Amino acid sequence: MQSVLVLAIDTATPAVTAGLLRLPGDGPPELLARRVTVDNRAHAELLTPSIRAVLAEAGVAAADLDAVVCGAGPGPFTGLRVGMVTAAAFADGLGIPVHPVCSLDAIAHEAVGPVLVATDARRREVYWARYDAAGARVDGPHVARPAGVPAGGAVRAAGAAAAMLGLPVVAPEYPGPVGLVAVVAAELRRGAPPAALTPLYLRRPDAVEPGARKRVTPA
Amino acid sequence: MSAGRGRGIDARPAGQGRGIDARPAGQGRGIDTAVVLGIETSCDETGVGIVALAADGAVTLLADEIASSVDDHARFGGVVPEVASRAHLQAMVPAVRRALRTAGVAASDVDAVAVTAGPGLAGALLVGVAAAKAYAAAWDVPLYGVNHLAAHVAVDTVEHGPLPPALALLVSGGHSSLLQVSSVAEPMDPVGATIDDAAGEAFDKVARLLGLGFPGGPYIDNAARAGDAGSVWFPRGLTGPRDARYDFSFAGLKTAVARHVEALEREGTPVPIADVAAAFQEAVADVLTAKALRAAADRGIETLLIGGGVAANSRLRALAERRCAAAGVRLRVPRPRLCTDNGAMVAALGAHLLHAGAVPSDLGIPAEPALAVTTPLV
Numbered sequence A: 001m002q003s004v005l006v007l008a009i010d011t012a013t014p015a016v017t018a019g020l021l022r023l024p025g026d027g028p029p030e031l032l033a034r035r036v037t038v039d040n041r042a043h044a045e046l047l048t049p050s051i052r053a054v055l056a057e058a059g060v061a062a063a064d065l066d067a068v069v070c071g072a073g074p075g076p077f078t079g080l081r082v083g084m085v086t087a088a089a090f091a092d093g094l095g096i097p098v099h100p101v102c103s104l105d106a107i108a109h110e111a112v113g114p115v116l117v118a119t120d121a122r123r124r125e126v127y128w129a130r131y132d133a134a135g136a137r138v139d140g141p142h143v144a145r146p147a148g149v150p151a152g153g154a155v156r157a158a159g160a161a162a163a164m165l166g167l168p169v170v171a172p173e174y175p176g177p178v179g180l181v182a183v184v185a186a187e188l189r190r191g192a193p194p195a196a197l198t199p200l201y202l203r204r205p206d207a208v209e210p211g212a213r214k215r216v217t218p219a
Numbered sequence B: 001m002s003a004g005r006g007r008g009i010d011a012r013p014a015g016q017g018r019g020i021d022a023r024p025a026g027q028g029r030g031i032d033t034a035v036v037l038g039i040e041t042s043c044d045e046t047g048v049g050i051v052a053l054a055a056d057g058a059v060t061l062l063a064d065e066i067a068s069s070v071d072d073h074a075r076f077g078g079v080v081p082e083v084a085s086r087a088h089l090q091a092m093v094p095a096v097r098r099a100l101r102t103a104g105v106a107a108s109d110v111d112a113v114a115v116t117a118g119p120g121l122a123g124a125l126l127v128g129v130a131a132a133k134a135y136a137a138a139w140d141v142p143l144y145g146v147n148h149l150a151a152h153v154a155v156d157t158v159e160h161g162p163l164p165p166a167l168a169l170l171v172s173g174g175h176s177s178l179l180q181v182s183s184v185a186e187p188m189d190p191v192g193a194t195i196d197d198a199a200g201e202a203f204d205k206v207a208r209l210l211g212l213g214f215p216g217g218p219y220i221d222n223a224a225r226a227g228d229a230g231s232v233w234f235p236r237g238l239t240g241p242r243d244a245r246y247d248f249s250f251a252g253l254k255t256a257v258a259r260h261v262e263a264l265e266r267e268g269t270p271v272p273i274a275d276v277a278a279a280f281q282e283a284v285a286d287v288l289t290a291k292a293l294r295a296a297a298d299r300g301i302e303t304l305l306i307g308g309g310v311a312a313n314s315r316l317r318a319l320a321e322r323r324c325a326a327a328g329v330r331l332r333v334p335r336p337r338l339c340t341d342n343g344a345m346v347a348a349l350g351a352h353l354l355h356a357g358a359v360p361s362d363l364g365i366p367a368e369p370a371l372a373v374t375t376p377l378v
């Protein structure tokens, strides 16, 4: 089977991640180049330059890419959207498919199950999901207070918010390129049509419908 | 060093299967024309426009696609930034595809990508900026991160040709500015601005007060057609002898309308919605045109350009026409579709920058929610 050249992107956490990988017909993805910058406030500034940097480092032209893989969250909305719209536009610009991946799945792939994965959801909450010994997601993704996350059968925790869950903490903290691609390796190899690129927000927008009009004069 | 800074259409391999229809032959674009795609996401409209730039600098509109999330905001009575940002993400790629199809342009024919870098809603701007960078990188063409207000000015050239030095009155739900324009794509000189609400915001609030829909502009305009603008006198903000000559204030006007409506309600008198709408609209149009023409006279400027969503207001247009004619000032107002936020205006400004030989933006530029009018290009 032919190998597949893949660009992997994730901005669902403070890590702005771009990786270039070769997915062989058999075996794990091979990382050719990677840029990871942990900066909560500069996702939009860093991402496209990082994409160009990994392409340049690996000596690969954008036009040679076969697919883009993108973390679809859950994650803080503004940063998450930067990665998703970048992936969507870059792939559209090249006429190649973009495959979404639950960002927590990418973390779980690089940890050893059974594991809980948790990342920072701000507002003293975490995004979390639970994976069995085989690495399959069995619960989640959800957003909750750390105290409200059931351990289930998990014996370890991974992800940047793992320390809040009271289990032994293992790597990684953030979704990495290898994990992202590994999660959708089968569909990439088959050339299967990707799932819809839908962000995992898990929260509604904060917006309140206005109540009765406020009077400016006393009634 | 950025390999993608060249206008390297030739660098892209042919037959890449981007799945966009090729441009029909015989469309008459000369070999020395350039195609610029513009992306606008500063508020609630996802706009993608495409223009052709001729060798002589003339800019022609090829496509102007809009996906609006306005209906999602109506029940909130104003634009909700997170709702707008979510809608931009969903609408972006489909809007680009539609624009290319409408323009009859292949993706490989796009020579530059322009995008609104600011001012606007931070989270909304980011979606467009990120998308524009990605398209520019994928196509290996230059990026221009442009000023939204300068784009409102630039779009007029698509309809009315080259713009002489002018005073620009830009009025919408997000901005109310008087700007002196020496030339499109050059820094603009701020002359006046609102000190409180934007003009369009006042329309939204008064519409809500009168039980009309959102956004308020078109509803007020419609209701006012059957009304008597002289039935009530509403105050003209900042028009006293000691007030700032060119600044605007609409908060007091909005409160005056509310007081008037509440007084009628207290008396049990039905509110004459058409009359109140007409009188309110008259007050806004009066103060906007009076201050614009005052600034034009003070500065010896012979052309007034009006843009922004409020420029679609029929009373503002009529009053501006009358007063400009009386003052010997040429009035330029793009058609309503080009006055409201759109991608064509961004593409137009990008084309003028390209023509002027401006240095393209770095792919590391941020979105700039508070971008100053003196910065046409980030």
Ligand SMILES: [Zn+2]
Pocket (backbone or CB within 6 Å): B148, B152, B172, B174, B308, B309, B340, B341
């Ligand atoms: Zn605008």
